[in-house]
Amino acid sequence: MTRDHPPADPSQPITWKLNELARQADELFNGGMALDEREVGFLLLAFPIDKYAAACYATNLNRKAVVDLLREYLAAMEQ
DSSP states (O other): OOTTSOOOOTTSHHHHHHHHHHHHHHHHHHTTOOGGGOOOOOEEEEOOTTOGGGOEEEESSOHHHHHHHHHHHHHHHHO
16 A cells, blocks of 8 residues: 555445555554654455456555565565
8 A cells, every 4th residue: 555556446345445454454563654664564465266367456565565575475485
């Protein structure tokens, strides 16, 4: 859930719910910290069970950080 993205469209229930969870997670993990002071990053994925390619994500990181995170995480999981 970065602040440089527009709010989710409530007509898209997965995206809307995911963004709401992200707002709550950010508050729980980081309180009211400024973006550059946060100590905990997170990535939430949600998708229809039979459509992985339709996955949506919410995060408090920028896109590059998410890609780096996923690469490192998957590499570690494959070992």
